[in-house]
Amino acid sequence: xxxxxDIASDHFIxxxxxxxxxxxxxxxxxxxxxxxxxxxxxxxxxxxEPLMIRLSDRFTTIAVDQxxxxxxxxxxxxxxxxxxxxxxxxxxxxxxxxxxxxxGHSLGARNSVTAAAKYPDLVRSVVAIDFTPYIETEALxxxxxxxxxxxxxxxxxxxxxxxxxxxxxxxxxxxxxxRAESGYQPVDGGLRPxxxxxxxxxxxxxxxxxxxxxxxxxxxxxLIVRGESSKLVSAAALAxxxxxxxxxxxxxxxxxxxxVNEVSPEITLKAITNFIDx
Amino acid sequence: xxxxxDIASDHFIxxxxxxxxxxxxxxxxxxxxxxxxxxxxxxxxxxxEPLMIRLSDRFTTIAVDQxxxxxxxxxxxxxxxxxxxxxxxxxxxxxxxxxxxxxGHSLGARNSVTAAAKYPDLVRSVVAIDFTPYIETEALxxxxxxxxxxxxxxxxxxxxxxxxxxxxxxxxxxxxxxRAESGYQPVDGGLRPxxxxxxxxxxxxxxxxxxxxxxxxxxxxxLIVRGESSKLVSAAALAxxxxxxxxxxxxxxxxxxxxVNEVSPEITLKAITNFIDx
Numbered sequence: 001x002x003x004x005x006d007i008a009s010d011h012f013i014x015x016x017x018x019x020x021x022x023x024x025x026x027x028x029x030x031x032x033x034x035x036x037x038x039x040x041x042x043x044x045x046x047x048x049e050p051l052m053i054r055l056s057d058r059f060t061t062i063a064v065d066q067x068x069x070x071x072x073x074x075x076x077x078x079x080x081x082x083x084x085x086x087x088x089x090x091x092x093x094x095x096x097x098x099x100x101x102x103x104g105h106s107l108g109a110r111n112s113v114t115a116a117a118k119y120p121d122l123v124r125s126v127v128a129i130d131f132t133p134y135i136e137t138e139a140l141x142x143x144x145x146x147x148x149x150x151x152x153x154x155x156x157x158x159x160x161x162x163x164x165x166x167x168x169x170x171x172x173x174x175x176x177x178x179r180a181e182s183g184y185q186p187v188d189g190g191l192r193p194x195x196x197x198x199x200x201x202x203x204x205x206x207x208x209x210x211x212x213x214x215x216x217x218x219x220x221x222x223l224i225v226r227g228e229s230s231k232l233v234s235a236a237a238l239a240x241x242x243x244x245x246x247x248x249x250x251x252x253x254x255x256x257x258x259x260v261n262e263v264s265p266e267i268t269l270k271a272i273t274n275f276i277d278x
Numbered sequence: 279x280x281x282x283x284d285i286a287s288d289h290f291i292x293x294x295x296x297x298x299x300x301x302x303x304x305x306x307x308x309x310x311x312x313x314x315x316x317x318x319x320x321x322x323x324x325x326x327e328p329l330m331i332r333l334s335d336r337f338t339t340i341a342v343d344q345x346x347x348x349x350x351x352x353x354x355x356x357x358x359x360x361x362x363x364x365x366x367x368x369x370x371x372x373x374x375x376x377x378x379x380x381x382g383h384s385l386g387a388r389n390s391v392t393a394a395a396k397y398p399d400l401v402r403s404v405v406a407i408d409f410t411p412y413i414e415t416e417a418l419x420x421x422x423x424x425x426x427x428x429x430x431x432x433x434x435x436x437x438x439x440x441x442x443x444x445x446x447x448x449x450x451x452x453x454x455x456x457r458a459e460s461g462y463q464p465v466d467g468g469l470r471p472x473x474x475x476x477x478x479x480x481x482x483x484x485x486x487x488x489x490x491x492x493x494x495x496x497x498x499x500x501l502i503v504r505g506e507s508s509k510l511v512s513a514a515a516l517a518x519x520x521x522x523x524x525x526x527x528x529x530x531x532x533x534x535x536x537x538v539n540e541v542s543p544e545i546t547l548k549a550i551t552n553f554i555d556x
Contacts, residue, residue, distance in 0.1 A: 125556035220555075221551070246531055246545050249528060249529050249549065249553060250527060250528050250530075251525065251527050254521060254524050271527070274500070277403065278402070278501065278556060
């Protein structure tokens with residue numbers, strides 16, 4: 001069953017939440033312990049809907065458009081790890097539903113581990129998908145180039161989908177459609193990404209900051225998930241991360257590249273529930 | 279702090295529990311969710327005391343002398359995976375304290391995963407330490423030879439400790455002392471292992487049975503723990519196991535051989551709590 005295909009039949013509550021320091025757009029579904037989802041750079045909360053549908057029978061699932069992305073506020077500056085992590089803390093406090101399980105992909109994983117290390121009382125545990133310390137410079141260079149190239153005008157949704165399919169060759173068509181339908185806004189002459197290009201450029205630079213302290217100091221459980229053929233997190237970067245924290249469990253998803261939760265949603269879902277249900 | 283050193287100061291309740299099909303000796307400490315511990319071949323429940331002390335503030339920790347071992351019954355036959363797994367199910371039912379977290383080392387890991395696959399309603403999750411499918415024949419041959427060589431007469435406890443220190447060069451002295459003081463009984467002329475040699479021979483042969491079905495079919499969360507320099511579970515055996523079940527989290531403990539929980543108790547403890555607390 002293609003997890004992304006059954007989105008249409010389900011209802012998500014989207015709203016903007018003022019957490020004081022910023023207003024963030026969120027999508028919510030389900031009830032139970034609080035599970036928050038944080039997307040990768042340039043993306044938005046919609047990419048997690050397929051997982052949220054499957055988890056919302058047992059969890060309050062809330063996916064967040066992080067600052068500078070989607071329908072959230074886009075301040076001029078403030079796109080470092082701490083800025084994103086402080087937003088997470090502010091949101092958890094504003095929601096006032098107890099500590100949260102944080103599921104983050106890429107940028108979202110970096111931000112979730114940073115928040116867990118900084119605010120242990122607000123975080124129950126973290127599923128950190130495909131972002132670790134020790135990422136090689138070349139990988140970050142390539143990511144930065146892709147990010148900056150994405151900020152362009154597209155004629156229509158078909159053109160967006162074609163571009164995204166080229167940029168993410170392993171992401172299935174349904175998940176590409178989610179990205180296309182949720183991540184772009186009508187402008188004169190066509191469609192442009194919702195994400196602010198200035199914010200994305202700052203964020204991409206910020207991804208180079210040293211993540212070792214956060215991984216070294218985090219006291220909450222963190223599940224480290226890597227796509228076996230990820231071009232961002234190399235096997236060497238993962239091995240060094242495990243040497244830094246041999247007590248943290250690891251899942252390596254065969255056949256998945258950097259976009260693990262979109263390329264292999266079933267294994268990602270099982271990895272999350274194996275971790276949370278233990 | 280050497281975890282094994284502070285045993286003397288703590289009190290464990292030892293008793294024999296009749297589960298109908300057999301009577302098993304157990305050690306208990308603490309209160310909270312039920313966490314059961316299952317030792318490796320020829321060993322006994324005492325080896326887990328250091329971990330139990332640290333976990334007993336939050337869990338009812340019960341370590342079990344498995345059939346043929348320690349102070350438990352030693353039937354003539356019945357030392358296959360299912361025999362051991364059925365004992366686990368019988369014990370959980372007899373204890374009547376809800377489903378259990380199973381922490382098993384080696385033989386105990388094999389038995390715990392088998393029980394979890396066969397009795398999912400009785401098991402919450404499994405921490406399987408250094409026993410996976412796909413163990414190479416040579417490794418099992420070497421294990422069987424060591425097991426059969428252990429059944430001998432020792433002059434005194436010092437002789438036992440010297441033998442065990444030679445057989446397990448990486449296990450710290452305090453943990454060796456626990457094994458020596460808990461695993462042997464006075465006989466004419468000295469000390470002999472409590473474990474029945476006939477039972478150990480049958481058990482060692484039984485460790486060759488195919489564990490793939492249990493790992494393939496288990497629906498409960500299983501944390502796979504391997505000693506980085508284990509001579510029993512090779513890196514290749516672990517890789518094949520992860521390919522069989524990519525959704526199951528893995529922890530590889532650097533500097534540990536097969537006897538992970540005795541050689542690296544701190545990382546083992548953190549790996550368990552990271553898994554259980556997520």
